[in-house]
Amino acid sequence: MTASEGTTRATSGRHLASACDTPVAFHYAATRRLAAWWAETRADAELPLKNALEPLAIPDLLPFLWINEHDAANGCFVYRLVGEEIRGRYATPLKDRNLADIFPVATARRIQATMERVAFAPCAYHHLGAIYESCDRVGFGERLLLPLGPGAGPGTHVLGISIYDVGTCAPAKQPRADGGDRGGDIRRFYPLSAIENLAFPDGRQAPPRDPMAE
16 A cells, blocks of 8 residues: 555545655744644653643744644544634634534544544644635645644644645645645655654754744
């Protein structure tokens, strides 16, 4: 089975532990900085704790972040933290609502399957290309999903960042009406061990630049 086949099967909700894909470098510095925070906070634990997110550590990233909690009672993911930039992309509030309350059925199922794999495998998910397909403001962007949890075992929350440039997708790169990709998008699942390498491509002695410190 190829990496792309593994991804397709996994995102459909099956084979959550199937082989991960070859990592691709992050496009935006903000994505890399969140990955660096996650890797440093994780330390020797398998996963960072959900309450480990310290706003003062990455204040400029907060508007682009969101956290979903897995509700074991009904099996859905519920938005617990929603940054201002994320909230502004939707016509309805997100906080304390589950995926089925916000998205069309097919879209909610696809997002649910992705979050399940990220939290329960656990692993990371990286999307580079046309994002906000379900909105009317599609643009080129990058999305990274990372698991948070009790420190060991499956995750209980999914931390995400979405960075994008509205209206920057050429027609050939716009999503198809059936929800598929026209080509060129990167949608990959990475093992957790790959996140540190992506966050610190030149080694830990050269951490990602922090624009707030300038």
